[in-house]
Amino acid sequence: xxxxxxxxxxxxxxxxxxxxxxxxxxxxxxxxxxxxxxxxxxxxxxxxxxxxxxxxxxxxxxxxxxxxxxxxxxxxxxxxxxxxxxxxxxxxxxxxxxxxxxxxxxxxxxxxxxxxxxxxxxxxxxxxxxxxxxxxxxxxxxxxxxxxxxxxxxxxxxxxxxxxxxxxxxxxxxxxxxxxxxxxxxxxxxxxxxxxxxxxxxxxxxxxxxxxxxxxxxxxxxxxxxxxxxxxxxxxxxxxxxxxxxxxxxxxxxxxxx
Amino acid sequence: xxxxxxxxxxxxxxxxxxxxxxxxxxxxxxxxxxxxxxxxxxxxxxxxxxxxxxxxxxxxxxxxxxxxxxxxxxxxxxxxxxxxxxxxxxxxxxxxxxxxxxxxxxxxxxxxxxxxxxxxxxxxxxxxxxxxxxxxxxxxxxxxxxxxxxxxxxxxxxxxxxxxxxxxxxxxxxxxxxxxxxxxxxxxxxxxxxxxxxxxxxxxxxxxxxxxxxxxxxxxxxxxxxxxxxxxxxxxxxxxxxx
Numbered sequence: 001x002x003x004x005x006x007x008x009x010x011x012x013x014x015x016x017x018x019x020x021x022x023x024x025x026x027x028x029x030x031x032x033x034x035x036x037x038x039x040x041x042x043x044x045x046x047x048x049x050x051x052x053x054x055x056x057x058x059x060x061x062x063x064x065x066x067x068x069x070x071x072x073x074x075x076x077x078x079x080x081x082x083x084x085x086x087x088x089x090x091x092x093x094x095x096x097x098x099x100x101x102x103x104x105x106x107x108x109x110x111x112x113x114x115x116x117x118x119x120x121x122x123x124x125x126x127x128x129x130x131x132x133x134x135x136x137x138x139x140x141x142x143x144x145x146x147x148x149x150x151x152x153x154x155x156x157x158x159x160x161x162x163x164x165x166x167x168x169x170x171x172x173x174x175x176x177x178x179x180x181x182x183x184x185x186x187x188x189x190x191x192x193x194x195x196x197x198x199x200x201x202x203x204x205x206x207x208x209x210x211x212x213x214x215x216x217x218x219x220x221x222x223x224x225x226x227x228x229x230x231x232x233x234x235x236x237x238x239x240x241x242x243x244x245x246x247x248x249x250x251x252x253x254x255x256x257x258x
Numbered sequence: 259x260x261x262x263x264x265x266x267x268x269x270x271x272x273x274x275x276x277x278x279x280x281x282x283x284x285x286x287x288x289x290x291x292x293x294x295x296x297x298x299x300x301x302x303x304x305x306x307x308x309x310x311x312x313x314x315x316x317x318x319x320x321x322x323x324x325x326x327x328x329x330x331x332x333x334x335x336x337x338x339x340x341x342x343x344x345x346x347x348x349x350x351x352x353x354x355x356x357x358x359x360x361x362x363x364x365x366x367x368x369x370x371x372x373x374x375x376x377x378x379x380x381x382x383x384x385x386x387x388x389x390x391x392x393x394x395x396x397x398x399x400x401x402x403x404x405x406x407x408x409x410x411x412x413x414x415x416x417x418x419x420x421x422x423x424x425x426x427x428x429x430x431x432x433x434x435x436x437x438x439x440x441x442x443x444x445x446x447x448x449x450x451x452x453x454x455x456x457x458x459x460x461x462x463x464x465x466x467x468x469x470x471x472x473x474x475x476x477x478x479x480x481x482x483x484x485x486x487x488x489x490x491x492x493x494x495x496x497x498x499x500x501x
Contacts, residue, residue, distance in 0.1 A: 010336060010340070013333055013336065013337055014337060014340065014341075017337050019337060019340070019341050021340075076482065078482055078483075079481050079482050079483065097340065098340065101336055101339060101340045104311075104336070104482075104483070105332070105336040107483075108307075108308050108309065108310070108332050108336075109329060109332045109333070109336075111304065111307075239481060
């Protein structure tokens with residue numbers, strides 16, 4: 001029953017109890033070429049009129065090899081926050097587990113919910129912790145955080161650099177090896193069609209799936225929508241929802257017929 | 259310190275704690291179809307808390323002592339849940355491994371003031387028959403219960419509460435559970451057998467100075483957090499109307 005310096009802070013609690021986070025050792029050999037950590041590839045977030053939609057292919061790669069075709073890269077941090085991860089799967093999944101626990105720990109120990117700003121800062125801290133590994137060429141990852149802001153009554157999208165700097169996007173965000181190749185297409189949609197945030201869910205989903213399929217045609221590490229259904233989740237005022245397989249399959253058929 | 263003094267010290271500490279617990283507001287927990295209902299009446303600070311995904315806690319005693327035990331439980335559960343898995347955080351480990359030895363040490367230390375504490379912990383399971391309850395005493399002793407549990411400062415009150423809580427043969431719906439829990443709380447607070455009062459009248463009197471606090475630890479949680487404090491609108495229909 002001792003007091004700690006930072007109440008409600010999971011990182012402090014783990015340190016006080018000698019539990020190591022992150023578990024990937026930063027003190028690695030200078031060039032760990034023999035280690036090919038598993039990477040998640042393309043993840044996309046776009047706004048729609050009720051919140052934010054996240055879409056991701058299911059491929060994880062290790063070097064040139066396809067390691068897994070059922071990877072889940074869109075994860076729930078809490079009932080109002082999604083994180084889409086690209087990069088090292090080991091570091092990212094552990095970071096997500098930490099963040100999930102961190103938000104709950106704060107709420108339960110302090111008897112109040114962590115603010116959106118607090119959650120976003122916690123993501124930055126986690127990225128900072130992963131940085132030594134990332135600088136060694138292993139364990140780096142880039143997240144996109146999508147949240148429903150209850151004060152502003154709107155969905156919001158945030159992306160980060162590898163050091164933890166946070167940026168907010170008005171319309172869309174994308175990360176992973178296929179993301180850079182389709183960036184222009186996002187801009188094209190916003191300027192020529194209309195802003196994502198004005199779209200209904202189905203329209204935004206159609207655009208996002210098409211973008212994913214374009215990414216797959218330009219990036220070998222992205223599987224797109226052709227072989228397997230991608231994962232798709234939304235965060236709105238009603239919380240996090242996984243989109244139905246029927247809806248995804250119908251749009252898959254429509255888009256592949258183009 | 260001789261053995262005689264040591265025993266006397268423990269007895270004095272126990273008397274000190276039990277004397278203070280007598281006036282505490284009882285706590286009720288009951289398995290309902292929808293989940294576990296925890297209920298008490300409070301005058302000041304919150305008394306029903308979420309500990310972890312499937313665990314909740316309430317108790318009576320000094321607020322600062324309840325808070326110290328609550329923090330210890332939350333800390334243990336989250337460190338374990340992160341290091342291993344949320345499935346490895348159980349009521350048995352939180353109470354038996356983390357809290358009970360700490361309370362025992364604290365109580366046995368002759369130089370420390372004992373914690374004025376009586377805790378009720380609940381763990382929700384997929385079916386009401388498997389729900390678990392632990393009552394944890396100020397000296398670290400604990401007992402396991404199923405279907406329901408009651409914590410009260412008076413032993414006679416606890417027995418009367420258990421009689422009320424044992425009435426339903428199967429886990430009731432939440433609405434029926436709320437009525438049973440309110441009735442159980444009232445008989446735990448004051449023996450109605452002696453006064454001959456109707457429970458509704460007694461509860462109505464108590465609510466002039468306090469308010470009902472109830473939480474549901476949901477059985478089938480679609481949301482991440484199963485614990486939710488019941489809003490006044492959900493409790494009010496079951497409260498006696500003031501004449």
